[in-house]
Amino acid sequence: MSQQTEFFGNGQMCEPEVIVPVLVPVAVAGAYSYKVPADMDVRPGSIVRVPLGPREVIGAVWDGEPDTKVNPKRLKSILHVYDTPPIAEDLRKYIDWVAAWTLGAPGMVLRMVLRSEEALEPEALLSGVRYIDGMQPDRMTPARSKVMELVENGMAWTRPGLAGAAGVSSSVIDGLKKQGVLEEAMLPATPPLPDPDPTLPGRKLTDLQEGAANQLCEAIGKGFKAFLIDGVTGSGKTEVYFEAVAEALKNNEQALVLIPEIALTNQFLDRFEQRFGVRPAEWHSQVPPKRRARTWRGVANGEVKVVVGARSALFLPFHRLGLLVVDEEHDTAYKQDDRVPYNARDMAVVRGHISGFPVVLASATPSVESQVNAKLGRYTKIVLPVRASGAEMPTIKGIDMRCDGPERGKWLAPALVNEIQETLTNGNQVLLFLNRRGYAPLTLCRTCGHRFHCENCSAWLVEHRFKGKLVCHHCGYSQPVPDKCPECSKPDTLVACGPGVERIAEDVSALFPEARVLVLSSDLPGGTERINREMKLVETGEVDIVIGTQLVAKGHNFPLMTLVGVVDADLGLANGDPRAAERTFQLLAQVTGRAGRIHGKGRGLLQTYNPDQPVIKALLSGNPEEFYAAEIESRENAGLPPFGRLAALIVSGADRSLTEKFSKTLAVNSPSSEGVQILGPAEAAMALVRGRYRFRLLAIAPRSVDLQGFLRNWLSAAPKPTGGIRVQVDVDPQSFM
DNA sequence: AGCACGCCGACT
DNA sequence: GTCGGCGTGCTC
Numbered sequence: 171m172s173q174q175t176e177f178f179g180n181g182q183m184c185e186p187e188v189i190v191p192v193l194v195p196v197a198v199a200g201a202y203s204y205k206v207p208a209d210m211d212v213r214p215g216s217i218v219r220v221p222l223g224p225r226e227v228i229g230a231v232w233d234g235e236p237d238t239k240v241n242p243k244r245l246k247s248i249l250h251v252y253d254t255p256p257i258a259e260d261l262r263k264y265i266d267w268v269a270a271w272t273l274g275a276p277g278m279v280l281r282m283v284l285r286s287e288e289a290l291e292p293e294a295l296l297s298g299v300r301y302i303d304g305m306q307p308d309r310m311t312p313a314r315s316k317v318m319e320l321v322e323n324g325m326a327w328t329r330p331g332l333a334g335a336a337g338v339s340s341s342v343i344d345g346l347k348k349q350g351v352l353e354e355a356m357l358p359a360t361p362p363l364p365d366p367d368p369t370l371p372g373r374k375l376t377d378l379q380e381g382a383a384n385q386l387c388e389a390i391g392k393g394f395k396a397f398l399i400d401g402v403t404g405s406g407k408t409e410v411y412f413e414a415v416a417e418a419l420k421n422n423e424q425a426l427v428l429i430p431e432i433a434l435t436n437q438f439l440d441r442f443e444q445r446f447g448v449r450p451a452e453w454h455s456q457v458p459p460k461r462r463a464r465t466w467r468g469v470a471n472g473e474v475k476v477v478v479g480a481r482s483a484l485f486l487p488f489h490r491l492g493l494l495v496v497d498e499e500h501d502t503a504y505k506q507d508d509r510v511p512y513n514a515r516d517m518a519v520v521r522g523h524i525s526g527f528p529v530v531l532a533s534a535t536p537s538v539e540s541q542v543n544a545k546l547g548r549y550t551k552i553v554l555p556v557r558a559s560g561a562e563m564p565t566i567k568g569i570d571m572r573c574d575g576p577e578r579g580k581w582l583a584p585a586l587v588n589e590i591q592e593t594l595t596n597g598n599q600v601l602l603f604l605n606r607r608g609y610a611p612l613t614l615c616r617t618c619g620h621r622f623h624c625e626n627c628s629a630w631l632v633e634h635r636f637k638g639k640l641v642c643h644h645c646g647y648s649q650p651v652p653d654k655c656p657e658c659s660k661p662d663t664l665v666a667c668g669p670g671v672e673r674i675a676e677d678v679s680a681l682f683p684e685a686r687v688l689v690l691s692s693d694l695p696g697g698t699e700r701i702n703r704e705m706k707l708v709e710t711g712e713v714d715i716v717i718g719t720q721l722v723a724k725g726h727n728f729p730l731m732t733l734v735g736v737v738d739a740d741l742g743l744a745n746g747d748p749r750a751a752e753r754t755f756q757l758l759a760q761v762t763g764r765a766g767r768i769h770g771k772g773r774g775l776l777q778t779y780n781p782d783q784p785v786i787k788a789l790l791s792g793n794p795e796e797f798y799a800a801e802i803e804s805r806e807n808a809g810l811p812p813f814g815r816l817a818a819l820i821v822s823g824a825d826r827s828l829t830e831k832f833s834k835t836l837a838v839n840s841p842s843s844e845g846v847q848i849l850g851p852a853e854a855a856m857a858l859v860r861g862r863y864r865f866r867l868l869a870i871a872p873r874s875v876d877l878q879g880f881l882r883n884w885l886s887a888a889p890k891p892t893g894g895i896r897v898q899v900d901v902d903p904q905s906f907m
Numbered sequence: 908a909g910c911a912c913g914c915c916g917a918c919t
Numbered sequence: 920g921t922c923g924g925c926g927t928g929c930t931c
Contacts, residue, residue, distance in 0.1 A: 189919095191919095192919080194918080195920060196917095196918060196920065196921085197920065198918080198919095202918080202919035204919065222918055222919080223917070223921075223922065224918090224921085225921070227918095227921090237919070240919055241919090244919065245919060246919065275920095277920090278920075281920080509920090909929105910928105910931105911928095911929085912927090912928090914926090915926105916924090917923090917924105918921090918922085
């Protein structure tokens with residue numbers, strides 16, 4: 171029984187109870203209400219522990235009035251206020267904005283901010299040892315005297331630290347402790363990392379880079395402004411925005427750099443260290459909990475100056491953030507699909523807008539919506555059209571496979587083979603790019619025409635000859651390659667159709683038996699470590715021909731690589747994805763951009779059946795603007811909503827079978843002639859939210875149909891699955907800011 | 908009867 | 920997101 175009720179019971183006067191809204195990690199629309207104990211002091215943003223049902227959770231006191239509709243007798247009290255800076259007002263606003271935008275619960279967005287529970291408690295002390303003044307061991311040995319020298323001044327050491335510094339094993343320390351020479355001591359938390367030094371000289375910038383850097387630096391400390399750095403591979407975008415980071419540091423502000431993949435962090439940290447003398451703090455899912463907690467605290471109290479991280483770093487409680495950079499802004503890894511679905515690139519711009527600092531998006535192949543935003547004047551575009559090294563961009567040529575293709579059963583056109591030969595003769599490296607793992611994407615029976623499908627998802631099974639398996643690239647199902655057809659039982663009748671990287675390797679080995687060939691794809695046994703090792707080999711020139719999937723499109727630099735051959739430039743262009751053209755353009759531009767990056771004179775060769783396709787044409791002309799213009803026009807012609815509006819909407823849920831069933835019904839009943847759902851402007855999302863349904867479907871359609879009405883009817887007639895609704899809106903939020 | 912599992916609603 | 924309650928269906 172709480173003190174307050176006792177007061178009431180005694181019939182005494184008492185202060186009115188203070189009730190505050192508290193955001194809890196529950197998928198509900200708003201905050202819950204809690205009582206504040208008389209001796210407790212909270213304000214909006216205070217991070218608190220509260221009872222919730224049978225358990226205790228971490229939440230935050232929120233803005234606004236507490237919910238009055240709830241029975242006051244049911245209100246529980248806040249248990250504890252954490253001794254950590256309250257969530258600042260701008261971050262609270264941001265959390266509410268993201269929740270509203272993603273149609274998610276604000277409490278779930280808050281959860282992303284409070285992801286490190288450990289961070290809320292003060293850092294635990296480390297156990298170690300200290301010299302007890304005046305004590306001596308019974309017998310002095312060389313090892314012991316080394317230790318004694320170090321501890322004599324009374325400083326506390328961790329056991330491994332002391333053993334390492336003295337060059338002895340830790341059993342020496344244990345021995346001294348047993349003898350009462352050393353005593354157990356608690357060490358203060360690990361000292362903070364030294365600050366990055368913005369005054370170090372850094373790499374010499376070209377005039378162009380310097381101009382760009384100045385533009386960014388001028389914006390530091392002057393409120394929100396969004397930039398799009400559109401710079402070709404090798405143009406030195408990183409060096410340019412490093413100057414902006416330096417400027418923010420000089421301005422006594424923090425900086426956050428988002429990168430799309432954890433795999434690229436190490437390289438990035440090295441480059442950062444070269445410029446700033448120390449490594450920045452790292453933030454992603456693989457950072458161990460202790461270090462995570464330390465970084466979280468450091469970010470919150472302002473001790474950590476620069477963070478480099480994955481998309482989740484966007485929700486760190488920065489003390490004074492002054493710059494946000496989104497590197498490789500077009501990368502789809504910025505999209506989170508589960509829980510709160512968001513695109514970190516867009517939410518970065520929103521965060522800058524709300525908190526009032528500049529945001530820099532950088533890419534060699536910007537997303538179409540960022541190009542449009544630049545065109546509309548929302549972003550200031552900075553173009554870096556040439557490489558910082560002075561090396562020329564590769565010349566890109568097409569090979570028309572309809573007339574200049576290879577003989578049947580081969581995959582490399584004679585023109586490409588000649589170029590490979592020439593490149594090898596000159597002692598340079600070749601990259602053959604094919605975004606398809608395995609040996610062959612389809613296996614069929616020559617006799618009865620049977621095709622191997624996946625049992626679960628009906629996709630074709632991809633043959634992996636090296637493993638001797640047929641694998642489904644959708645769900646991971648695999649089976650051994652049978653020796654006879656399962657349909658007609660005839661032996662030796664199965665044929666592989668089409669190429670994967672393994673099959674290209676077979677061709678290459680036949681054509682260039684002397685060459686050192688390496689196949690790089692994500693299914694390489696040995697995982698990421700192995701891939702990194704192999705990449706190093708390529709870097710140092712120990713490989714002549716690399717055959718790779720999209721894995722080779724980014725990351726390591728290959729100084730000797732002068733020829734990039736794209737085995738199937740049309741691949742991915744006709745897969746029904748509304749972003750197929752954009753993705754293909756980005757991928758091929760990135761991968762051909764690897765040719766001659768350091769020394770210039772690189773060449774790219776695209777094998778294609780569609781030389782007139784806008785993507786291919788733009789790549790061949792070397793003018794990306796051509797692609798963007800064509801893509802924007804074609805989307806408009808296709809009746810897709812204008813940019814900044816809803817382009818696709820995904821309602822997602824856990825129940826797969828239900829999802830599929832519903833998508834089918836929806837497709838059949840759709841009022842659109844193509845059997846697709848309609849996506850009008852963003853309000854369609856709102857119509858959906860009013861239902862309480864759970865399934866996943868992708869909806870794209872002309873705007874002429876009444877989607878809202880249709881979906882509302884359809885949803886009310888459909889059987890009622892349980893759970894909440896999640897909506898991913900693949901829209902550019904700039905239009906709503 | 909006893910319990911494993913999945914579904915569903917409540918949580919201030 | 921997480922928990923407890925409860926119904927279904929299977930086993931000792």
